[in-house]
Amino acid sequence: MARRETALQTAHGRLRELIGSEFRSGDKLPNERDLADRLEVSRATVREVLGQLAAEGVVTRTWGIGTFVHDGAERVPVSIGDVTALRDRITASGHRPTLQDATVSRAKCPADCAKVLGLEPDSPVWRVDRLFAVDGVPAAWIRDHLPLRFDDRDLDPSGLVSIDLDMFEFLASATGMPVRRAEIELAAVLADEESTARLGVAVGHPLITATQIGYGAGGAALFHGHITVRTDVLTLRISRGGD
Incomplete structure (x- = not known):
């Protein structure tokens, strides 16, 4: 084992x-x-x-295309260990966040979302699609679903098409209940045609996806979202604190 590690x-x-x-x-x-052949070692x-x-950021690898020397552009570190707007995390890193595209529409609730929000599958919900850019480069595509009403309050998320309003801020104002906890599940994926169109990467480009659920007081689920991130633009950092 030691000999292999040395090699x-x-x-x-x-x-x-x-x-x-x-x-x-x-290149x-x-x-x-x-x-x-050049290094006189095995392909493995x-x-x-x-x-x-x-993993060190020296090269980027795209399946079916090849390996490239990293272009040297600074990647923006953002923490996902707390409930903070992505906009504010990017700004805190000294970079400029913008919304390159944003739409709010009514849609049928997907099954995984319906289970979280306590709705029947295909129930009408709000769908919020937002494409965040960092210094003008597409970086994160976020698709959130939230109920049309919460505790007898009609929700109107149309303001989320502006960078000036974040999902956490909107929910705190619209429901009277701030998001107190967010659960995030991460997975590594390769870009498909839809994420290629959104994020401007080649098919097969490595991406990180996350499923995010925001909870209010008493464990009430307020929204269910999917995030797709270009890790050549953003790096995700998880911070854990102790007492």
């Missing part, structure tokens, strides 16, 4: 040196076979090292 470390160092000396930001690297070793370099 990986050596290959890792040699590949980083090769990238730094012969390639520029945005496509040779395929795994060619790299294995090259594949593992490229995975490490991708």
Whole structure:
């Protein structure tokens, strides 16, 4: 095991040196076979090292297209450990958030959403689609569903088409109940045609998706959302605090 780890470390160092000396930001690297020949290691070793370099942000890998030297653009770290507007998290990192696209419409409630909100499947709900950009680059596509009414109050989320109003702010005002807790479940995916159209990436580009549920006092679910994030623009950070 120690010998294998040493071989990986050596290959890792040699590949980083090769990238730094012969390639520029945005360049496509040779395929795994060619790299294995140059480094005199197996393709499996090259594949593992490229995975490490991708995790470190040195390269980006797109299935079916290839591996590229990271373009050097700064990725914006945002914390998902607290209930804070994405707009404010981006601003706090010293970057400019904008809404490139936003729509509010009535839609049929998907089954997973209906279960969370305590509704029948296909019940009418509000659907809010928003495409957030960071410094003009598409970064996060968020699709939220929320009920038409909550505690006998009609909800009108039309103001969410503006960057000036966040979902948490809207719900606190409209329901009289602030979002006290958010549950987020993350998954790694490859871009499909819909996320390609939204986020401006190639099919197969690595993305992170998250399912988010916001709860008010007493555990009442206020909204159910899906978030798709370009991790070459945003990095997600989870912070845990202790007493």
